Amino acid sequence: MSKINYREDQLPIIQYEGGKMAVPAVPGAGKTFIVTNLVAKLLEENRQGKGKILILTYMNSAVNNFKVRIKKILEDKNIEDKNYYEVMTIHSLAVKIIKEKPEIVMLNEDFNIADDLQKTMILGDCINNFKLNGGEKAFRFFVKEQKDQMWADRQLEAWDKGFYDLVQNTISELKYKDITPQKLNEYMKENRRGILKIILPIYTEYEKKLKANGLLDYDDMLILAHKALSIDEDLKRKYQNKYQYVFEDECQDSNEIQGKIIGLICEEHNNLVRVGDINQSITGTFSSSDPKFFKNFIENSDCCYRMDMSNRSSKDVINLANELVRYVTQNLQTECKDALEDMDIKTVPKNKGYKENPQPEKYQISYKYYETFDEEIENTVKFVRNINKKYPDKSIGILVPYNDHVNLVAKELIKEDLEFEELGPNSLRKRRVIDNIALIIDFILNCDDKEKLIEVLDKVYIKTDNKEGKKDFIQLLRKDHLNVENLLYDDECSKDIIIDTESDLYQSFLYGIQNLKNIIEYPLTRIDKLILFIGDSMTIEKEEIAIVDYLAFYVKYLVAENNSINLQQIYNLLSDRKNRVFSYIIEVVSEINGYEPLPGSITVCNYHKAKGLEWDCVFLLGMTEFNFPDNIYQKFQCDKWYLKEKYKNPEANIKSEIDFVLNGEVNKNYSKEIKENLVKEKIRLLYVGITRAKEMLILSASAKNSSLDKRKQNPSMYLNILKSIIDKKGE
DNA sequence: TGCTTCTTCGTTTTT
DNA sequence: CGAAGAAGCA
Numbered sequence: 001m002s003k004i005n006y007r008e009d010q011l012p013i014i015q016y017e018g019g020k021m022a023v024p025a026v027p028g029a030g031k032t033f034i035v036t037n038l039v040a041k042l043l044e045e046n047r048q049g050k051g052k053i054l055i056l057t058y059m060n061s062a063v064n065n066f067k068v069r070i071k072k073i074l075e076d077k078n079i080e081d082k083n084y085y086e087v088m089t090i091h092s093l094a095v096k097i098i099k100e101k102p103e104i105v106m107l108n109e110d111f112n113i114a115d116d117l118q119k120t121m122i123l124g125d126c127i128n129n130f131k132l133n134g135g136e137k138a139f140r141f142f143v144k145e146q147k148d149q150m151w152a153d154r155q156l157e158a159w160d161k162g163f164y165d166l167v168q169n170t171i172s173e174l175k176y177k178d179i180t181p182q183k184l185n186e187y188m189k190e191n192r193r194g195i196l197k198i199i200l201p202i203y204t205e206y207e208k209k210l211k212a213n214g215l216l217d218y219d220d221m222l223i224l225a226h227k228a229l230s231i232d233e234d235l236k237r238k239y240q241n242k243y244q245y246v247f248e249d250e251c252q253d254s255n256e257i258q259g260k261i262i263g264l265i266c267e268e269h270n271n272l273v274r275v276g277d278i279n280q281s282i283t284g285t286f287s288s289s290d291p292k293f294f295k296n297f298i299e300n301s302d303c304c305y306r307m308d309m310s311n312r313s314s315k316d317v318i319n320l321a322n323e324l325v326r327y328v329t330q331n332l333q334t335e336c337k338d339a340l341e342d343m344d345i346k347t348v349p350k351n352k353g354y355k356e357n358p359q360p361e362k363y364q365i366s367y368k369y370y371e372t373f374d375e376e377i378e379n380t381v382k383f384v385r386n387i388n389k390k391y392p393d394k395s396i397g398i399l400v401p402y403n404d405h406v407n408l409v410a411k412e413l414i415k416e417d418l419e420f421e422e423l424g425p426n427s428l429r430k431r432r433v434i435d436n437i438a439l440i441i442d443f444i445l446n447c448d449d450k451e452k453l454i455e456v457l458d459k460v461y462i463k464t465d466n467k468e469g470k471k472d473f474i475q476l477l478r479k480d481h482l483n484v485e486n487l488l489y490d491d492e493c494s495k496d497i498i499i500d501t502e503s504d505l506y507q508s509f510l511y512g513i514q515n516l517k518n519i520i521e522y523p524l525t526r527i528d529k530l531i532l533f534i535g536d537s538m539t540i541e542k543e544e545i546a547i548v549d550y551l552a553f554y555v556k557y558l559v560a561e562n563n564s565i566n567l568q569q570i571y572n573l574l575s576d577r578k579n580r581v582f583s584y585i586i587e588v589v590s591e592i593n594g595y596e597p598l599p600g601s602i603t604v605c606n607y608h609k610a611k612g613l614e615w616d617c618v619f620l621l622g623m624t625e626f627n628f629p630d631n632i633y634q635k636f637q638c639d640k641w642y643l644k645e646k647y648k649n650p651e652a653n654i655k656s657e658i659d660f661v662l663n664g665e666v667n668k669n670y671s672k673e674i675k676e677n678l679v680k681e682k683i684r685l686l687y688v689g690i691t692r693a694k695e696m697l698i699l700s701a702s703a704k705n706s707s708l709d710k711r712k713q714n715p716s717m718y719l720n721i722l723k724s725i726i727d728k729k730g731e
Numbered sequence: 732t733g734c735t736t737c738t739t740c741g742t743t744t745t746t
Numbered sequence: 747c748g749a750a751g752a753a754g755c756a
Contacts, residue, residue, distance in 0.1 A: 058746065091746085116745090144747050151747080154741075165743090218746075253746070286745055402743065587745090608744055626742075641741050641748085678743095685744085705742075711751065737753075 005353045009346075010034050012305045014041060016273065018245075019302035020266075022294075023275040026345040027321075027691035028312025028614065031275050035247055036066060038273070040073040042245060043084055051244035053085040056093060056262070058250045061594030062612075063087050066249075090248075090258050091218060094225035097239065097261075098216075104232050105224040107216075114215040116584040117550065121557055122213075123168060124581075126205040130198070138198045139163070142647045155642035162640060162650075164580070169286065170199050170654050171206060175219045176257065176288055177658065181207050187661040195650055196657045222257045229264045240268040251276035251297070255288040259297070274301075278341045279325070282608060282685050285677055311348045312614055314358045314695050316365055316729060318345045321690045323725045324718065328683055333631055339680035340687060358616075360695045365726050369715060370702040373622070377405075380619050380700065381412040384602060387617055387696075388418065394696075395597040397615035398604045399689050401622040409604045409621075423595060423605035425583035430590070433535075433544045434551065434582055436460045438574035440534050444520060445568055450484050453516070460538060461512025464505040473505055488517055527570055528556035543589055550585040607685045610692050618693035620686075623701040628682050628716035632675035649674065686718055 006014055013023055013034050025031050039053055055070075057063055066087045074081050088096075095113065102109050114122065131139055143159050146152040174184065181204040184196070191197060210217065216224065229236045246266050248254065251274040266272040274297055281291040298304050310318065322344050329342045347357045370376040384396055398409055403426045410428050413420045422428060439459060443452045454477050464470055476499070477487065499506050515537035522530050535548030558573070559565055573579060597603050597615050607620075626635060639648050647653055652670035659666045690697065699722060701715040 089746090146747055148747085151741085155747090158741080162743095165745095282744080283746065286743090289746085404742090606744070635749090637743050645748095681744090711740075711749095733756090735753105735755085737751105739751085740749090741747105 004037065007309055007348060007354055009305070009307050009309045012303075013307070014038055017047070018269075018271045020270060020297075020300070021273045022298040022301040022304040023273065023307060024294075024298060024304070024341070024343065025275060025277055025307035026310050026343060027277060027280060027688070028310035028345075029307035030311075031249065031277075031307070032065065032069065034307065035249060035273070035275055036069040036073055039070055039085055039247065040077060040079065043074065044077060044079050048084050048244045051242050052083075053245040053247070054093075054243040054265075055085065055087045055247045056090050056249065057087065058089065058253055059594075060089060062249065063089060065594060086243075090254075090261070091221055094221040094261065097225040097228055097235070098221065100238075101228060101232060101235055104228045104235070107224070108214055111214045111216055113221065114210060114213075114217045115588060117554070117581065117588055118215065119217055120581050120584050121554065122209050122215075123171075123202075123206055124164070125561065126202045126209065127164065127167060129205060130202045135198060135201065142195065142643050142650070144642060144644050158640075158642045161578070162642075166195070166650055166654070167199055167202055169651070170196075171203050172219050172288065173654075173658070174203065175223060176255075177662075178223075179658070179661075184661070191657075191661075194657045195647065195653050196661070199654075222255075222261065226257050226261050226264070229261065236264055236267075239265050244269050245271040246273070248272070248274045249276070252278050252281040252291050252294050253283050253287070253289045254293055255290065256293060257288075259293050279343065279684055280611065280688050280691075282611065282681055282688060285674075285681050306343065308343060309346045309348050311355045311357050313345075313691065313693055314360050314364070315347050316360075316363055317690065317693045317695070317697055318347060318357070319729070320365060320697070320722060320725060321345055321687060324683075324687060324690065324722065327718075327721050335632070335676045336630075336679045336683070339683040345691075358695045363729055364696040365729070366698050367719060367723050367726055368698065368700040369719075370700065372704045372706055373702045374706055376621055376700050376702040377409055377412050380621060380698075381409065381416055381418070383698065384413070384619070385416050385418060388600070388602065391616075393599045394616040395599055396602045396617045396619070397597065397610060397613065397692060398602070398619045399607050399610050399621065399692070400604070401607060401627045403606055405622065406604050406606060413602065413604070418602060420602040420604060421595070421597075423590075423603065423609045425586045427586060427590075430544070430547060430586045431577075431582070433538075433540060433547050434574060434585075436538060437531060437534050437548070437551065438571060440516075440519060441567060441571045441574065443516070445571060447520060448484055450478075450482075450487075453484050453487060454478065456516065457509060457512045461508055461515065462505060463508045463539070464503070466503070466505055469503070469505055473499060473509070488513060488520075524567060527559060527565075527567060528552040531555055546589045547585055550588065554581055554585070607689050611688055614692055614694055616694045617696035618689070618698070620689045620697070620699045621701075623686075623699055623716045623719045625714040625716050628686055628718055629679050630717040632672060632679060636675055636678065638671075638674055638678060683718070686716075 010030070014037060016038060035055070039055060042048065042053060055066055057066060070085065071081060098105060098107065102111060140156065143155050146155055181200065184200050184203065188196060188200060229239065243265055246262060248262060262272065274294065276294050278291040278294055281289065283289050284291070325340045325342060325344070328340045329337055332339070348354045350356055368379065370379065380398060384398065387394060387396060400406055400409060403424050406422055406424050407426045407428065410420065410422050436459060439456050443449070443456050446452050454474060457477070458474055462470060519534055519537065522533055524530065531552045532548065535545065555570060558570070595613070597613060603615065629636065638651060640650065643650060649671045652674050655670040656666045699719060701719055703712045
């Protein structure tokens with residue numbers, strides 16, 4: 001077995017023996033590689049003693065990745081795998097700690113974790129109940145005055161949607177500040193106004209419902225785990241002895257309480273390695289994470305080694321990323337200068353046996369500015385098609401700002417007959433399962449509607465490669481003298497349909513008819529069972545079966561909450577594309593497996609989802625001023641158009657209100673702070689986008705959202721900055 | 732070009 | 747409702 005040839009920036013890290021070590025690393029530096037090898041080396045030297053090595057990651061998919069890779073290294077090194085290491089997410093660790101002694105934190109032994117889906121259902125219920133029980137008026141108070149009824153409705157709808165996230169984030173913040181509903185109630189007694197006033201009853205009921213069902217949400221898990229370790233000396237000792245070494249991956253996404261939990265476990269042995277990249281911290285504005293915690297750790301650690309070499313991208317792509325850092329740290333307005341840490345990515349030295357950076361023959365970075373967003377998508381897809389044809393082995397990533405855009409790009413790719421993968425909750429393919437079930441229910445509700453029957457057969461059951469034949473066959477079914485009755489129950493009618501009865505087209509038609517007959521006869525007393533039954537009749541993949549299961553679970557919950565709910569209402573829910581429960585169902589199902597772009601594949605996703613992935617060729621769309629702002633005085637996403645001027649930025653209002661409740665005064669201009677953080681996070685999001693590319697990178701923006709849209713948007717300032725760099729290099 | 736009046740539209744990320 | 751672009755006018 002050959003010895004691993006570590007790069008010079010990796011050498012000091014692999015020589016680690018103990019203490020607090022900080023490892024800030026640039027994108028593509030090989031964080032997983034170095035951590036897995038270091039863990040294997042420590043195991044080889046038996047440094048864990050009587051304890052174990054703990055590796056904490058952020059996502060479930062990363063857990064598996066780490067396990068597989070450590071196992072492989074141990075095998076290669078011929079070290080017996082005695083399970084002296086554990087890989088888990090910080091949340092699983094928290095659960096493990098609480099399970100140990102639930103009574104310390106006043107919990108019943110058989111508590112459960114509320115996943116995103118359950119949380120959404122419960123919180124959604126609480127909000128609804130609040131409105132139904134007299135809260136509606138207070139809820140509407142914050143919306144702008146509007147005489148035009150149509151716009152009044154739209155404002156309310158928008159507030160409805162935004163309110164959910166606001167409540168969720170507020171509850172999370174209150175929990176971290178150790179403000180229980182009871183405490184808040186005490187504090188708020190004299191307060192008559194404010195958004196907290198209407199969040200309080202929702203928060204109260206939410207906590208009550210969680211408790212009643214024996215559930216903890218993600219925030220509770222961390223908070224209680226920390227509490228348990230702080231209160232119970234024995235428990236803390238146990239974990240300190242158990243984990244002699246702790247590694248934390250992606251620690252730029254860590255929040256204060258996670259840091260504290262890890263701190264307590266490491267207190268005794270003090271062997272802690274934290275690896276991360278501050279410039280890739282992109283979750284701060286919607287979670288309690290903040291890169292400042294990692295920055296702090298870097299300053300207070302025993303040693304800090306930077307991994308600043310990356311072999312992922314060509315030197316041109318690296319140069320572009322470095323220029324962005326340079327621009328931000330030197331030229332941006334003072335408040336946002338520290339968005340990026342001044343840390344140049346270096347290419348790997350040549351001819352030293354390291355895996356080297358890709359070296360494309362020519363400069364492969366460009367930018368485009370289009371008239372409309374439609375045009376931007378259309379041209380991008382054409383570009384993608386050409387690359388895919390010319391270089392069939394290259395992987396291509398198309399990154400867009402929003403999940404809705406993923407859909408738009410997907411539709412265009414379908415038009416061009418290109419195979420692709422969508423990441424995120426709007427995946428057309430995954431949505432289709434839900435849509436198909438809705439179609440069938442619609443037919444059950446309207447049994448005599450022939451068009452609906454034909455639609456179900458067409459979209460759900462009839463499967464064939466013979467596209468033309470299918471079209472003709474569907475036309476045959478539309479013949480006037482055939483009604484639903486004939487099609488379903490009259491075997492003679494098939495004589496009218498002149499078609500090869502052995503073909504897969506006809507066989508799948510018969511299969512569909514038979515199933516629909518069974519479905520119509522299925523008793524309506526248990527709608528959740530009906531959904532499972534419908535799911536069974538559709539030939540679908542494993543992942544899609546999981547979606548059906550979740551769907552049935554959701555319906556069961558709905559029925560339990562409201563006995564009188566009928567099939568029509570269920571249909572209405574299923575066909576509501578904005579229902580956030582479905583997004584979570586799809587996310588929960590897809591999260592189980594990690595994703596890795598294969599050679600020749602095309603991936604569409606948003607900038608956030610792209611983190612941790614890499615492609616040969618990357619398209620960055622939507623680089624407008626609105627999506628990537630450079631100062632806090634332009635139009636901002638956190639300012640809500642539908643709210644009264646005073647409450648325009650409700651998040652800031654809430655922060656002020658909490659401040660006031662706790663200290664009797666407001667200490668900061670929170671609106672300004674929120675906007676600054678947003679500007680900074682968007683810069684890092686762009687940095688993440690750029691550093692996904694190995695060889696080719698195309699940046700683009702458009703002046704208008706659609707050709708009908710009259711308002712223009714400026715390209716992001718960063719696009720202009722990058723443009724000038726690209727122009728110089730392109731010569 | 733600079734000013735007023737008329738018309739149109741209302742964008743978000745998620746462990 | 748209010749911001750911002752378009753159209754109208756001097």
